Amino acid sequence: MHLASESITPRSIAIVGAGQAGLLLGCALLDKGYAVTMVTNRSAEDIWNGKVMSSQFIFDPALQIERDLGLDQWEKDCPYTEGIGFSIPAPDGSGTQALHWHARLHAPGQSVDQRVKMPGWMAEFVRRGGDLRFEDVGVAELETLTAAHELVLLAGGKGDIVNLLGRDDSRSPVRQPMRQLALTYVTGMKRHDYYECVNFNLIPGVGEYFVFPALTTHGASSTQACDIMVFEGVPGGPMDCWGDARSPEQHLETSLNILKTFAPWEYERSRDCQLTDANGTLAGRITPMVRNAVLTLPSGRKVFGMGDAVLVNDPITGQGSNNATKGAKHYYDAILARGAGAFDEAWMRQTFDALYNGYAEKVVRWTNSLLFPPPDYIVKLLATAQHAPALASRIANGFNDPRDYADYWFDAADAERLMQREMEAVAA
Ligand SMILES: Cc1cc2nc3c(=O)[nH]c(=O)nc-3n(C[C@H](O)[C@H](O)[C@H](O)COP(=O)(O)OP(=O)(O)OC[C@H]3O[C@@H](n4cnc5c(N)ncnc54)[C@H](O)[C@@H]3O)c2cc1C
Structure with a gap:
C-alpha cells in the first residue's frame, strides 16, 4: 500500500463539513501523512452552545472504527448501552405491554452528543496538523477547493449544499418524510431493572419511541450523563404534535404526555425528568434519500459526496452515524489503496458503488421497511x-x-x- 508520506509532497485533500463523516476521515488521513483541509460552517463554540442535532447512537462495529483511529476520547465517560429492548403496547388501551423482550448486544454501544464530539474532534484534527477553516461553502468555494486539491469530499450532512448532488431515483423509493421526529435530552430518568438498553417501543399507527443513555454537555466545558428520548410520529397522528410546543419546557411536557398516553411503563421512569439544557430539544422531518455520489462543477471538476450527503436514512433504525463512520472508513481504505493514482470520477463511482452494494443498500432497505406498517x-x-x-x-x-x-x-x-x-x- 502506498502512503502519502512516501511521495515528495503529501497528497492534498479537502473535506467540506466537520461532522461524523468528515472529521473521522480527516483525522485518519492526517495520521497517514495526507495534507487535509477541512472547511465547515459552524465553529466549535457554536456547536457546543447550539441545539442538539441527533441522538447519534453508535453500535460497537462503528465504535471500533473510532477506537482504531484514536477517536474514542469519551468512551470512559459515556454510559454503555448493553442491549436492545422491544415493546408493543396492548391494543386494548390498558397501558400494559402486549409484547416485551430484551436481548444483549454482543458488545455495547454508546451515544456521545455531537455537541461534545464535534468540537473535540475539531481540536483533534488541528492537533494532528489539519487546516481547519470556517466558511459557508457554495459552488464558488467548491471551485476554488477543487482547483487547489487533488480530491474534494462533500460531507455537508443536511446542509443545502448537498442537494447539488441530486437524488438517485433508482435507489430512493421513499419520496417524502415518513415520520415527524423529535428529540428530548433529559436527566433524572429512573433506571429499569435489567441492563441498559435502547428501549424501542413500537406503537401501531402512532409511531415509535426509543430511549437510551448518552453523554451530553454540561455548562461551558464539562459533560454529564443523560438519556435521549427519540419520538418518531406517523405524520398526522397523535405523536405529530410538536408544532404546539413553543418552549423547551412545553417540548418536555409534550414528550411526557405522549409517554403517559402511549407507553406508560416509560412514563413511570421518566415523570421526574428535567431537560439537560434549554437546547436539549429538536423537532423536524427527514426525507430518506440516496444521492448521486459525484457532483460535476461548472468547470467540469468533480466533488465526491460522503456521509449523509449521499445516504440519508430516517433515524428509526439509528444507522446514520454508523453509516457515516463505516462509509468514512471505506473511503479511507480506498484513498490509501489508490496510492499515487488519480482520484477521478471512475474511482469515485467505483468507491461509492462498492460501499452501496456491499453494505449500505441493505441498511437503506431495512430502514425504509420500518417506515411502513409491519406485515x-x-x-x-x-x-x-x-x-x-x-x-x-x-x-x-x-x-x-x-x-x-x-x-x-x-x-x-x-x-x-x-x-x-x-x-x-x-x-x-
Ligand atoms: C433526530 C435524529 C436522530 C438521529 N439519531 C441517530 C442515531 O441514534 N444513530 C445514528 O447512527 N444516527 C442518527 N442520526 C443520523 C446522524 O446524526 C447522521 O447520519 C450523521 O450526523 C451524519 O454525519 P455527517 O458527517 O454526514 O453529517 P453531519 O454530522 O450533519 O455533519 C455535516 C457538517 O457539514 C457542515 N456543513 C453543512 N453545510 C455546509 C456548507 N455549506 N459549508 C460548510 N459546511 C457545511 C455542518 O455544519 C456539519 O458540521 C439521527 C439524525 C437525526 C436528525
Missing part, C-alpha cells in the same frame, strides 16, 4: 422473539450490521423458516 410475519417474528432468546439476540444484533436482516426480514417464507428453527431449538 403480519414481522409482527409474528417480533412476538416469537419473546419466547426464543436466540431469535431476540439475532434481531437485536442486526443493528450492529443490518446486512444480517437480508436473510429473513424481507420474505415471509424466510422469516417462517427462522421462527420454526428457533422454536424447535427452544423446545429441544
Whole structure:
C-alpha cells in the first residue's frame, strides 16, 4: 500500500463539513501523512452552545472504527448501552405491554452528543496538523477547493449544499418524510431493572419511541450523563404534535404526555425528568434519500459526496452515524489503496458503488421497511422473539450490521423458516 508520506509532497485533500463523516476521515488521513483541509460552517463554540442535532447512537462495529483511529476520547465517560429492548403496547388501551423482550448486544454501544464530539474532534484534527477553516461553502468555494486539491469530499450532512448532488431515483423509493421526529435530552430518568438498553417501543399507527443513555454537555466545558428520548410520529397522528410546543419546557411536557398516553411503563421512569439544557430539544422531518455520489462543477471538476450527503436514512433504525463512520472508513481504505493514482470520477463511482452494494443498500432497505406498517410475519417474528432468546439476540444484533436482516426480514417464507428453527431449538 502506498502512503502519502512516501511521495515528495503529501497528497492534498479537502473535506467540506466537520461532522461524523468528515472529521473521522480527516483525522485518519492526517495520521497517514495526507495534507487535509477541512472547511465547515459552524465553529466549535457554536456547536457546543447550539441545539442538539441527533441522538447519534453508535453500535460497537462503528465504535471500533473510532477506537482504531484514536477517536474514542469519551468512551470512559459515556454510559454503555448493553442491549436492545422491544415493546408493543396492548391494543386494548390498558397501558400494559402486549409484547416485551430484551436481548444483549454482543458488545455495547454508546451515544456521545455531537455537541461534545464535534468540537473535540475539531481540536483533534488541528492537533494532528489539519487546516481547519470556517466558511459557508457554495459552488464558488467548491471551485476554488477543487482547483487547489487533488480530491474534494462533500460531507455537508443536511446542509443545502448537498442537494447539488441530486437524488438517485433508482435507489430512493421513499419520496417524502415518513415520520415527524423529535428529540428530548433529559436527566433524572429512573433506571429499569435489567441492563441498559435502547428501549424501542413500537406503537401501531402512532409511531415509535426509543430511549437510551448518552453523554451530553454540561455548562461551558464539562459533560454529564443523560438519556435521549427519540419520538418518531406517523405524520398526522397523535405523536405529530410538536408544532404546539413553543418552549423547551412545553417540548418536555409534550414528550411526557405522549409517554403517559402511549407507553406508560416509560412514563413511570421518566415523570421526574428535567431537560439537560434549554437546547436539549429538536423537532423536524427527514426525507430518506440516496444521492448521486459525484457532483460535476461548472468547470467540469468533480466533488465526491460522503456521509449523509449521499445516504440519508430516517433515524428509526439509528444507522446514520454508523453509516457515516463505516462509509468514512471505506473511503479511507480506498484513498490509501489508490496510492499515487488519480482520484477521478471512475474511482469515485467505483468507491461509492462498492460501499452501496456491499453494505449500505441493505441498511437503506431495512430502514425504509420500518417506515411502513409491519406485515403480519414481522409482527409474528417480533412476538416469537419473546419466547426464543436466540431469535431476540439475532434481531437485536442486526443493528450492529443490518446486512444480517437480508436473510429473513424481507420474505415471509424466510422469516417462517427462522421462527420454526428457533422454536424447535427452544423446545429441544
Ligand atoms: C433526530 C435524529 C436522530 C438521529 N439519531 C441517530 C442515531 O441514534 N444513530 C445514528 O447512527 N444516527 C442518527 N442520526 C443520523 C446522524 O446524526 C447522521 O447520519 C450523521 O450526523 C451524519 O454525519 P455527517 O458527517 O454526514 O453529517 P453531519 O454530522 O450533519 O455533519 C455535516 C457538517 O457539514 C457542515 N456543513 C453543512 N453545510 C455546509 C456548507 N455549506 N459549508 C460548510 N459546511 C457545511 C455542518 O455544519 C456539519 O458540521 C439521527 C439524525 C437525526 C436528525
